[in-house]
Amino acid sequence: MSKLGTTFSEGIIAFIATNIDDIIILLIFFSQVDVNFRRRHILLGQYLGFTAIIIASLPGFFGGLVVQREWIGLLGLLPIAIGIQQLIYRKEETITVQTVSSDFRESTATNPVLSFVLSVLHPQTYKVAAVTVANGGDNISIYIPLFAGHDLASLGVILSIFFVMVGVWCAIAYFLSRQPTIAYILSRYGKAVVPFVLIGLGLFIIYERGTFTLLPWLRS
Numbered sequence: 001m002s003k004l005g006t007t008f009s010e011g012i013i014a015f016i017a018t019n020i021d022d023i024i025i026l027l028i029f030f031s032q033v034d035v036n037f038r039r040r041h042i043l044l045g046q047y048l049g050f051t052a053i054i055i056a057s058l059p060g061f062f063g064g065l066v067v068q069r070e071w072i073g074l075l076g077l078l079p080i081a082i083g084i085q086q087l088i089y090r091k092e093e094t095i096t097v098q099t100v101s102s103d104f105r106e107s108t109a110t111n112p113v114l115s116f117v118l119s120v121l122h123p124q125t126y127k128v129a130a131v132t133v134a135n136g137g138d139n140i141s142i143y144i145p146l147f148a149g150h151d152l153a154s155l156g157v158i159l160s161i162f163f164v165m166v167g168v169w170c171a172i173a174y175f176l177s178r179q180p181t182i183a184y185i186l187s188r189y190g191k192a193v194v195p196f197v198l199i200g201l202g203l204f205i206i207y208e209r210g211t212f213t214l215l216p217w218l219r220s
Contacts, residue, residue, distance in 0.1 A: 006208065007154045011161035013204070014146050017079075017197040018139040019169060025135055026173030029128060037124050043170050045128025050166050052129070053136045054159065057143035073149065073209025076202040078141045083198030142201070149209050 029042045147155060206212065 003154070004157065007150070007157045008161065010146070010204065010208065011158040012165070013197070013201055014142065014158075015162055015165045017201050018136070018142050019165075020193065020197075022132070022135060023169065023173050023176070025131060026170060027177050030174050030177035039174065041124040042128050043167070045125040046132055046166055046170055047163070048125065049129035049132025049136065050162070052133050053139055054143070054162065057140045057147060059144065071211070071214070073145075073206045073211030076145050076205030076209070076211065078145055078202065079198045079205070080202030082138065082141065083195040083202065086195040086198070142198070145202075145205055 026042065026046070029037075030039070033039055033042075146158070150158065
């Protein structure tokens with residue numbers, strides 16, 4: 001597989017592995033859409049929150065510019081550890097998303113630019129962004145080793161995939177919110193798959209960075 005193809009696959013796998021649980025939160029948000037809480041608030045809030053997570057993960061890329069690629073692969077142990085921890089200490093998590101009451105009236109402005117600005121500044125948008133950051137805090141420990149060891153072009157491919165997938169994730173969640181049966185199955189069984197995907201992702205990072213060559217019996 002070419003380097004670009006490998007990077008593309010790595011980006012897709014990493015996003016899906018770290019954002020399966022986010023689908024559940026998005027489902028809850030879309031089920032609460034009303035006159036004061038619009039779909040665009042969810043979309044913009046998701047992008048704002050995810051951007052904050054990416055910015056917090058970028059030190060992994062800059063660190064990768066000065067650290068040997070094979071040693072960077074050891075960071076792949078982080079998602080493996082998280083996956084094992086989730087398997088051992090699996091707990092029932094209750095996601096509570098409280099609807100923020102507000103007297104804010106939705107603007108009837110017809111100017112698309114003004115409407116976009118008002119949506120960005122809307123408190124509901126920042127509510128979604130805050131929940132996204134809080135729920136995705138663990139993703140930073142996954143993205144740091146993922147970004148490390150890539151050059152600028154590969155990082156650009158991964159980030160492009162990530163931001164496209166955020167929109168795809170919102171579209172999937174919106175569709176599922178209108179399909180009660182599918183939503184129930186995903187919320188019940190989706191999280192059970194996450195630990196195994198994280199462990200696989202960590203092993204892939206270690207393999208792709210050539211870290212296994214650090215083992216004495218593999219040096220030949």
